[in-house]
Amino acid sequence: MPPPSNNVDDFRAILQQVKHIVVIAGAGLSAASGIPTFRGAGGMWRSLDATSLATPTAFAANPSLVWQFYHHRRVKALEASPNAAHELLAKMSIPNYLKTIAPAAKTFHLVTQNVDRLSTRAMDVLSAQIGKDVKLADRPRPVSVIEMHGRLFDVKCTKCDWCTEDLSNPLCSTLGATDALLDDYHDAGSKENDIPEDALPRCQQCGALARPGVVWFDEKPLRLDDINSIVYKADLCLVVGTSSTVYPAAGYAYRVKRHNGTVAVFNLEPNKGDEHADFVFLGRCEDELPRVLG
Ligand code: BV8
Ligand code: ZN
Numbered sequence: 001m002p003p004p005s006n007n008v009d010d011f012r013a014i015l016q017q018v019k020h021i022v023v024i025a026g027a028g029l030s031a032a033s034g035i036p037t038f039r040g041a042g043g044m045w046r047s048l049d050a051t052s053l054a055t056p057t058a059f060a061a062n063p064s065l066v067w068q069f070y071h072h073r074r075v076k077a078l079e080a081s082p083n084a085a086h087e088l089l090a091k092m093s094i095p096n097y098l099k100t101i102a103p104a105a106k107t108f109h110l111v112t113q114n115v116d117r118l119s120t121r122a123m124d125v126l127s128a129q130i131g132k133d134v135k136l137a138d139r140p141r142p143v144s145v146i147e148m149h150g151r152l153f154d155v156k157c158t159k160c161d162w163c164t165e166d167l168s169n170p171l172c173s174t175l176g177a178t179d180a181l182l183d184d185y186h187d188a189g190s191k192e193n194d195i196p197e198d199a200l201p202r203c204q205q206c207g208a209l210a211r212p213g214v215v216w217f218d219e220k221p222l223r224l225d226d227i228n229s230i231v232y233k234a235d236l237c238l239v240v241g242t243s244s245t246v247y248p249a250a251g252y253a254y255r256v257k258r259h260n261g262t263v264a265v266f267n268l269e270p271n272k273g274d275e276h277a278d279f280v281f282l283g284r285c286e287d288e289l290p291r292v293l294g
Pocket of ligand 2: 160205206
């Protein structure tokens with residue numbers, strides 16, 4: 001197996017023939033927007049590791065602590081704006097734009113592990129700029145974005161089927177009151193942070209405790225059937241800003257490879273598994289994607 005290439009001309013030659021492109025994106029896609037990644041320096045939140053808070057067990061044990069974690073991330077995501085990588089990927093959902101990069105391309109899908117809503121916001125901005133009065137092939141296709149780990153701004157009930165998108169900040173006064181503690185980096189879960197359960201976000205349908213509308217570890221990611229058929233058809237997979245450590249997302253590139261598709265990694269640093277890729281472009285994706293995809 002030859003080592004991965006970083007030759008842009010060779011990659012662009014591949015782009016001339018591919019028909020179905022899928023992008024698998026992770027936290028590195030939003031790093032330039034100021035959203036901390038999970039496994040970089042920003043990956044630790046106060047004295048706890050983010051991934052130990054993204055679980056149903058953590059929420060059951062300490063909903064106050066987990067809600068503060070998500071409140072903190074909501075605040076960060078509201079302060080953030082889409083970056084050049086989000087914008088380029090949004091443009092690639094425009095069929096006629098996609099053809100300028102990959103003339104034979106029939107489909108483009110962005111499967112993101114991120115819950116920060118920045119990819120959908122990039123789509124919304126683009127749709128507003130382009131307007132509705134152009135032909136379909138010149139319009140972005142928001143349906144091409146799949147947020148497989150849910151959405152940070154969705155709030156859903158722990159008991160009934162209520163779920164809504166709520167961009168308000170704070171979601172409730174008790175969470176807003178914890179902002180002051182963030183600067184002191186109080187050890188999460190210490191007494192003064194403790195919010196009584198009935199003062200946490202509640203379901204507006206049945207009054208039960210509400211939870212963030214994200215997919216936690218050991219919960220089923222969203223739209224797996226759609227993703228599986230997209231990945232099955234893909235002949236080009238771009239792996240953008242992910243450590244490829246969380247499944248099933250981490251296994252998609254390998255599946256494209258297994259049915260003779262091309263895999264191109266865009267990451268700030270080398271990653272375990274890169275050796276299976278055909279191309280590895282090291283650098284910030286907000287620079288490398290525009291440079292390589294041109
Ligand atoms: C499921 C939402 C089954 C919440 C998240 C043992 C072996 C294998 C698998 C498992 C196992 N034990 C358990 C599992 C399954 C488990 C899993 O994979 N665990 C791992 C830890 C081993 N997976 C699950 O539980 C999934 N569910 O399998 O369900 C099932 C099926 C049917 C029915 C019921 C159940 C659900 C996982 C979803 C968890 N939720 N997020 C929230 O966000 O709070 S995960 C969360 O962490 C993210 O969504 C993402 O998936 C992951 C973080 O990874 P990355 O995005 O890659 O971020 P990271 O910081 O790691 O890396 C950033 C990268 O960017 C770095 O490489 C860095 O170099 C790079 N970078 C930085 N800056 C830039 C850059 N690159 C380019 N440019 C830059 N500027
Ligand atoms: Zn309810």
